[in-house]
Amino acid sequence: MKMKIMTSHHNLSTFPLKPCFFLALLSLSLFHLFSSRSPISQTLVTQNYIVRFKDYEKSDHHRRYLESRVKSDGWKWIERRNPAMDYATDFGVLAIQKESVIGEIEGLEMVKDVNLDFSYTKRDLLGFVDGEKRPGKMFTSMSFSEAGESYAVAQTSNSSIHWGRQLLGQKSQVTSLFGADVLWSKGFTGHKVKMAIFDTGIRADHPHFRNIKERTNWTNEDTLNDNLGHGTFVAGVIAGQDAECLGFAPDAEIYAFRVFTDAQVSYTSWFLDAFNYAIATNMDVLNLSIGGPDYLDLPFVEKVWEITANNIIMVSAIGNDGPSLWNIKQSSRPM
């Protein structure tokens, strides 16, 4: 863990020294987005901005600070009604109409910087448009097709499972292939581990999970359920107890963070609020199911460093978009 933190700080200090490299990356990726032949599968929303502050304060405090200092009009504070509102935060979201306001806000003493609140809309389920994959905060086609299969299993199977010696003979289980039974026999079953799953949510009474502790809503949709199957699949890999598809840590406490809508839309600000909540509520492990050009998204990247510096183990998908130039991505992991 110490190694990780030191690496992060190293990255942090060299990052601003490479603006040209950063700009080159940015223009390349914009080129990639806008030069596509087919209709663009992501919509870049440009009017919402993330204002990062130097300190953590309650949201109202930040709002009043801006209201008292910013002279120009053409901006509006956006209320974020989610479970993070009970805690202090390090950012606000503003709808900004005039570009001049950005400079004025960036000049304020307590403001760290102002960045776009990126939005990525994914229209096709498998990540392909005309045979090409697109960047964005989205599920990879690989994990999604796995999700489809597993979900089908989860829908139809009707068997209970008793953990213990019976499992040792089941060599077809992926958990056995990875030697999970050895750990189980030593008593490592995920007991007391707070496992945050950032995904499409999960059904409250799903029969394959014994330990769904909390489900939280970070989207603008009025549901906590998983209507796609992906969040349920990931939870199944971690803690499922269906006999046909066992999870690795059946006793882990599941905290389902619903950060994606049914249309697989998400925003940087939804992730930032959810990350802050994961820190505030002492999650142990966080599983992030996204791909995309997150390394261009500074508030996102630095929040990931903060997560790991807070001793939260971050697990993330990697490489599903590749391999070719620019597209083996991992979600901004520090190492």
Ligand SMILES: *[C@@H]1O[C@H](CO)[C@@H](O)[C@H](O)[C@H]1NC(C)=O
């Ligand atoms: C599941 O199995 C139990 C016991 O065999 C049976 O009573 C029940 O009807 C089954 N449920 C479904 C949905 O098949």
Ligand SMILES: *[C@@H]1O[C@H](CO)[C@@H](O)[C@H](O)[C@H]1NC(C)=O
């Ligand atoms: C999720 O949050 C949104 C935005 O605050 C709200 O409109 C919606 O009702 C919430 N849904 C649930 C199930 O909490």
Ligand SMILES: *[C@@H]1O[C@H](CO)[C@@H](O)[C@H](O)[C@H]1NC(C)=O
């Ligand atoms: C985390 O999510 C990825 C991508 O969906 C999945 O492949 C992986 O199994 C998950 N990791 C854990 C520990 O569940």
